[in-house]
Amino acid sequence: MNLSLNVALHGRIEGEATFCETSRFIGITGPSGAGKSSFLRCIAGFEKEAKVRASWPSQIASKEAQLKIGIVFQQPLLFPHVNVQGNLGLARRHASKNAISIEEALTGCCCSHLVHKSIDSLSGGEAQRVAIARALVNGPDILLLDESLSAIDSQTRRKIYRFLHKLCASSLLTCLVVSHDIDDLLLFSDELVYIHNGNIAAVGEVNNVIQAMFQYGGMESMETPSAVIDAVVEHLIEPEAGKIAEPDSSLNIANKVYSVMALGQRLYVSEKSLTPVSAYSHTSSESKDAENKPLTNGQPVRISIKASDVSIDTNVSGTSEQTTSSILNALTCHIGDITFFDSHQQGRVLLTLGIQDTSAQGSDNDKNGSQIHQEPLYAVISALSFHRLALERNMPVVARFKLL
Numbered sequence: 077m078n079l080s081l082n083v084a085l086h087g088r089i090e091g092e093a094t095f096c097e098t099s100r101f102i103g104i105t106g107p108s109g110a111g112k113s114s115f116l117r118c119i120a121g122f123e124k125e126a127k128v129r130a131s132w133p134s135q136i137a138s139k140e141a142q143l144k145i146g147i148v149f150q151q152p153l154l155f156p157h158v159n160v161q162g163n164l165g166l167a168r169r170h171a172s173k174n175a176i177s178i179e180e181a182l183t184g185c186c187c188s189h190l191v192h193k194s195i196d197s198l199s200g201g202e203a204q205r206v207a208i209a210r211a212l213v214n215g216p217d218i219l220l221l222d223e224s225l226s227a228i229d230s231q232t233r234r235k236i237y238r239f240l241h242k243l244c245a246s247s248l249l250t251c252l253v254v255s256h257d258i259d260d261l262l263l264f265s266d267e268l269v270y271i272h273n274g275n276i277a278a279v280g281e282v283n284n285v286i287q288a289m290f291q292y293g294g295m296e297s298m299e300t301p302s303a304v305i306d307a308v309v310e311h312l313i314e315p316e317a318g319k320i321a322e323p324d325s326s327l328n329i330a331n332k333v334y335s336v337m338a339l340g341q342r343l344y345v346s347e348k349s350l351t352p353v354s355a356y357s358h359t360s361s362e363s364k365d366a367e368n369k370p371l372t373n374g375q376p377v378r379i380s381i382k383a384s385d386v387s388i389d390t391n392v393s394g395t396s397e398q399t400t401s402s403i404l405n406a407l408t409c410h411i412g413d414i415t416f417f418d419s420h421q422q423g424r425v426l427l428t429l430g431i432q433d434t435s436a437q438g439s440d441n442d443k444n445g446s447q448i449h450q451e452p453l454y455a456v457i458s459a460l461s462f463h464r465l466a467l468e469r470n471m472p473v474v475a476r477f478k479l480l
């Protein structure tokens with residue numbers, strides 16, 4: 077049975093969301109006031125007026141009577157009279173069988189160093205990390221995170237998301253994560269929910285939901301719509317000479333740069349801009365320390381590319397390794413939909429770009445013998461550039477972007 081949630085709370089949230097059986101990390105986004113918190117509060121049973129119908133995935137449906145739902149708010153509610161260790165210890169007292177250890181939760185939520193601190197001495201981001209760790213040692217079946225990582229710096233936040241995603245893949249945990257940071261959600265979510273104006277407006281695979289968000293005008297409130305591209309690690313690049321090194325070599329540098337292959341085209345990506353996906357696959361049997369292993373040759377990774385980072389070049393012959401541009405990443409694309417922003421974002425144009433998949437061999441190939449990839453890339457450019465370059469639908473262009 078798939079996870080399916082149907083909620084109705086008058087004037088605040090209404091709709092149904094059904095997810096794939098393998099989806100365990102579900103992102104929820106939408107404009108401020110749209111109803112995201114209301115959705116989570118209904119699921120958690122905090123809204124007495126709400127009508128909620130839920131069917132739980134088969135692996136947890138059998139224990140519906142004692143189903144454990146954890147929730148962590150943006151403002152963490154920690155017990156002030158005991159320290160961090162005391163907070164986790166109290167949560168552990170009522171833990172279910174699938175709870176993780178205090179040590180694992182502290183390490184995974186990057187807060188081992190805080191264990192002896194008092195609650196009133198924690199910063200906002202530290203308190204958020206402790207609150208998530210405390211929820212995990214209680215062993216919830218469903219963990220609802222309502223902007224619960226909003227005060228944490230982006231590098232630590234991604235480490236925690238990575239840990240949660242891995243936990244979802246290796247245990248029976250399902251996470252529903254509300255965030256305004258669409259890039260975080262795109263990188264880690266198995267499926268995405270878009271809530272608009274009190275309605276569950278779109279549910280499903282991340283790229284499909286992003287496209288649905290355009291239709292609802294949801295992108296207008298978002299500075300940087302992003303595309304997600306699946307790629308495979310090719311080489312580790314030695315930073316000084318720009319030479320190739322083995323991906324799993326012991327090169328000791330802070331932020332490694334890899335060459336990866338995406339749709340038959342080569343991209344250069346810094347380590348922090350890519351997310352390994354193999355270690356988190358739901359069928360994975362990899363050990364728990366897989367996250368800390370170096371990336372290996374041929375390993376699948378996910379990259380998210382912000383529309384505001386993409387520039388457009390009409391010189392389509394300039395994608396070779398001999399480019400004179402400092403921007404090495406160049407994907408050959410065709411212009412698809414063209415959207416002029418109105419109101420407060422006047423003067424900007426959003427382009428949907430179909431990436432040319434040079435690795436594909438099939439009957440739908442274009443005249444260059446390559447296929448247009450279904451999942452798009454986005455570019456936001458000024459209306460001035462749009463008119464200066466005389467861009468139009470179906471025009472071949474090169475999309476350039478940095479992934480540092």
Ligand SMILES: Nc1ncnc2c1ncn2[C@@H]1O[C@H](COP(=O)(O)OP(=O)(O)OP(=O)(O)O)[C@@H](O)[C@H]1O
Binds near residue numbers: 107111112114
């Ligand atoms: N307790 C409440 N009683 C009545 N209306 C409420 C209550 N809480 C929220 N609302 C209203 O319900 C709507 C949805 O609010 P909600 O907090 O769910 O939005 P949200 O998408 O989480 O917003 P944000 O991103 O700003 O946190 C808003 O119009 C809000 O004013």
